[in-house]
Amino acid sequence: MANVTHQSAIIPDRSLFNILDKVADxxxxxxxxxxxxxxxxxxxxxFSVPTYMAPGPADVLNAFRENSTVLWNNFWPTLFEAALGFVFGNLVAILLAILFVHSRTAERAFYPIAVFVNTIPIIAVAPILVLILGNGYAPKIVIAALICFFPTLVNMVRxxxxxxxxTLELMRVLSASGSEVFWKVRIQSSLPFLxxxxxxxxxTCVIGAIVAEWIGSNYGLGALIIEATYNFRSPLLYATVFTAALLAVSLxxxxSVVEKRVIHWKAQGVH
Structure with a gap:
């Protein structure tokens, strides 16, 4: 027993190796x-590049410090627009994909319309929505939703x-109902695509929100980008762009974290 205890005491902790592996990755x-x-x-x-053309990392870092309040105040509207656009755009796409799978007629009728809408440049749609919905949050959310919609629709249908x-034949042999086939087979199959x-x-929802703010807005990271550009405040411009990038990376x-939680079975299947 003493030998067993002694041997177990000198076995390296696997959690330490896992941490080191993650750091190495x-x-x-x-x-x-x-x-x-x-x-x-x-x-x-x-090359002695002027600051107004291309500021260095130190200048951008200083812009973050000096304009932290401005960046923070404009960060929240863009996050709000992008997040709601992400939710609404993907929700509509998922529901429409489910309709297409259950109704071939609906797919033939509405899928070409979805393709046509996707071919219109978002920069051309934005002014129309601003004219219709005004300069508030609504057009920004709609544009963010539109830019999310089509990729999710195509992947979810597939x-x-x-x-x-x-698998379908097995479910038929087991006398599975249509809802059981949908929830236990089709939904599971669609998750990696989704x-x-x-x-x-x-x-892309962040891109949509920022493009909408370019068209007409006094707030948000997109509006701050326009203001910094016209006033030749390059350090603030770069700081705003990096803030937008960090927002997109965070989303x-x-x-990615939710994906690992939901379809962990996929990784297990690979091993």
Whole structure:
């Protein structure tokens, strides 16, 4: 018993190895980012680039400190618009995809319309929505929803249909009802496709909100980008762009975490 206890005491903690593995996985990306920032600063110094054209990392960091309140106040409207657009756009896309799978007639009628709407540049749709809905939150949310809608619709339709015929035949043999086939087979099949689309939408919804703010808004990161550009405040411009990028990355990370929680069975199946 003493030998067993002694041997178990010297076995390395697996959690420590897991932490080290995660650090090792992230290390190349961290080093790459540090290297790019260093190269950026060297180029600005080496070529004596004027600050109004291309500020260095130190100037951008200083802009973050000096304009933290302004950035924070404009961050929240953009987050609100992007988040609601993400929710509404994807919800409508999922419901419409379910309708298409259950009704071939509905798919033939409305799918071409969805394709046509997607072909219209969002920058052209934005002024129309601003004229119709005004300068409030509504047009920004609608534009963010539109830019999320089509990728989710296409992926969800494909996912709901990506069921092996043998699986459907097995459910038929087991006398499964239509709802059981839908929830236990089609939904499970669609989840990887759905989350692939949601990852795209998590970044594009921020783009949609910012584009809408360019058209007509006095608040939000998009409006701040326009203001900083016209006033040649390049450090603030770069700081605002990085803030928007961090927002998109944060939404992408949230979707990725939820994906791991929901379809953990996929990873187990691979192993």
């Amino acid at each position: 992230k290390l190349p990306a961290v080093l790459a980012v540090i290297g790019l920032i260093g190269l950026w600063q060297l180029v600005v110094w080496g 996912g709901l249909k990506a069921v092996q015929p043998a 989350f692939a689309a949601l990852k795209i939408a998590s970044t 992408f990370t949230i979707v």
